Amino acid sequence: MALPTLLGVMVVVFVLIRVVPxxxxxxxxxxxxxxxxxxxxxxxxxxxxxxxxxxLYFLKTVSTGHLGTSISLHxxxxxxxxGRLPATLELAILALFFATVLGVSFALTSVYWRGRWxxxxxxxxxxxxxxxxxxxxxxLLILLLxxxxxxxxxxxxxxxxxxxxxHTQFYLFESLFTARFSDFAEILRHMFLPAISLALPLxxxxxxxxxxxxxxxxxxxxxxxxxxxxxSPLYVLLRHALPNALIPTITITGTQFTLLVGGTVLIxxxxxxxxxxxxxxxxxxxxxxxxxxxxxxxxxxxxxxxNICIDMSYALINPRVRLD
Numbered sequence: 001m002a003l004p005t006l007l008g009v010m011v012v013v014f015v016l017i018r019v020v021p022x023x024x025x026x027x028x029x030x031x032x033x034x035x036x037x038x039x040x041x042x043x044x045x046x047x048x049x050x051x052x053x054x055x056l057y058f059l060k061t062v063s064t065g066h067l068g069t070s071i072s073l074h075x076x077x078x079x080x081x082x083g084r085l086p087a088t089l090e091l092a093i094l095a096l097f098f099a100t101v102l103g104v105s106f107a108l109t110s111v112y113w114r115g116r117w118x119x120x121x122x123x124x125x126x127x128x129x130x131x132x133x134x135x136x137x138x139x140l141l142i143l144l145l146x147x148x149x150x151x152x153x154x155x156x157x158x159x160x161x162x163x164x165x166x167h168t169q170f171y172l173f174e175s176l177f178t179a180r181f182s183d184f185a186e187i188l189r190h191m192f193l194p195a196i197s198l199a200l201p202l203x204x205x206x207x208x209x210x211x212x213x214x215x216x217x218x219x220x221x222x223x224x225x226x227x228x229x230x231x232s233p234l235y236v237l238l239r240h241a242l243p244n245a246l247i248p249t250i251t252i253t254g255t256q257f258t259l260l261v262g263g264t265v266l267i268x269x270x271x272x273x274x275x276x277x278x279x280x281x282x283x284x285x286x287x288x289x290x291x292x293x294x295x296x297x298x299x300x301x302x303x304x305x306x307n308i309c310i311d312m313s314y315a316l317i318n319p320r321v322r323l324d
Contacts (some may be wrong), residue, residue, distance in 0.1 A: 004141060004302045004309070005300070006297070006300055006301065009297070009300040010059070010062070010293075010297060010300075011055070013292075013296045013297075014051075014055050014058060015051070015291065016056075017292055018054070018289070029051065040082060051053060053067075058293070062297065065078070066078065067293065067294035068293070069290060070291045071287075071289065071290060072282070072283070072288040072291070073288070073291070073293070074288040077290050077291050077293075077294035080294075081279075081294055083092065084169075084275055084276040084278075084279050085169075085275075085298060086168065086170045086171075087113045087157060087239075087273065087274055088169060088264050088275035088276040089170075089261075090171070090172045090173065090191070090192060091194055091195055091198070091263045091264055091267075091268075091273065091275060093261050093262060094191055094195040095194075095195040095196070095198035095260055096199070096253070096257055097200070097201040098196060098203070099140075099198075099202035099203045099206055099260075100194055100206060100253065102199065102203040102212065103203045103204070103205070103207040104206065104207075104264060104303075105119075106125065106207035107211040107214060108214075108237065108238075108242070109122050109205045110123065110168045110211050111211055111215060111218070112233070112234065112237060114215075117257075122207065123236035124151050126204040126207045126208055127204070129200040129201060129203050130201055130208075132200075132201070133155075134198050134203065134263055135197070135267065137196070137197040137272045138193065138197035138271065139270070141190065141196060141197055142193065142270075145193065146193065152189055152190075152192050152193050153189060153190050154193065154271060155190075155272035156271075156272060156273070157171055157187060157190055157271075157274060158171065158186060158187055158190060159186060162183070162186065164180070164183045169246075172184065172187045172188065172191065175187060184239075193271065194240050194268070194271045194273055197267055198264065198267055202253075202256050205252060205256055206256075209249050209252045210249045213245035213246075213247075214237070214241055214245045217241040217242075217244050217245045218236075218237070218247070219223075220232065220241075220244075222240060223241050226239075250313055254309070254310035256305070256307055257306055258302075258303040258306055261299065261302060261303070261306075262277075262299065264277040265277035265280055268281075276299075279291070279295065283295065
């Protein structure tokens with residue numbers, strides 16, 4: 001279903017972008033341009049053709065790996081996206097890491113101490129995390145940890161004075177794998193607030209879903225048998241209940257991760273983070289049709305690949321779902 005899904009996304013996005021008001025050509029030329037100049041530009045970008053013809057030409061260029069040329073930046077769309085996509089992926093992966101660690105910890109704490117005050121505290125924390133959207137968490141964290149207590153920077157990926165040379169756009173991963181821990185710590189400080197802002201609502205979702213699955217699992221016969229063998233409650237929870245409770249959690253986490261990648265747009269704007277979400281906002285403001293189309297297609301491909309990885313991960317977690 002990957003190719004039909006991607007084709008459907010391209011059709012919907014292509015049509016929607018072209019039916020909204022506004023002319024991209026008028027935004028890239030001066031008011032003194034002649035009608036002939038405007039007509040030549042429209043012809044150069046293929047905007048003088050009918051929408052069905054434009055779409056067929058678009059499919060032809062995409063099939064060759066070319067996503068067009070940006071109207072506002074006058075550069076190859078794919079090169080622009082590949083220059084920004086790693087920053088967004090690093091931010092989303094770091095946010096997913098924070099959300100997974102916190103969510104699983106909250107769920108295990110709540111189930112292990114169910115009926116006692118830790119469960120009440122965890123449920124209250126989950127409710128608070130889920131009650132506020134990402135952008136509001138971002139503003140609150142900026143006020144608390146950047147303005148009131150200046151612990152973290154509020155913009156960019158690195159300090160402007162940093163003269164470090166990176167061979168890829170994956171600054172965080174490259175600095176970690178090359179053992180440049182000072183650069184890693186600095187990049188992590190810049191990413192901490194936007195990543196936590198994205199992670200908190202997802203933390204609550206993971207914590208609630210996993211807690212519900214764990215409560216179902218601990219009442220199953222195989223868990224009762226493990227208890228009867230004399231294993232400790234913590235061992236039974238981690239070794240027997242947790243692996244079987246992870247399947248629905250992985251499903252919801254993967255689904256939420258795709259939303260997490262899309263949700264970086266507002267967070268990148270708030271923190272002036274140079275990712276693909278920030279670029280998408282600029283493309284929408286400038287009515288840069290090729291750039292908007294290209295970013296949307298790349299987002300769709302990322303989402304599809306994430307869903308495929310989720311399906312494959314089921315067999316790694318639970319042998320009962322493996323195919324012969």
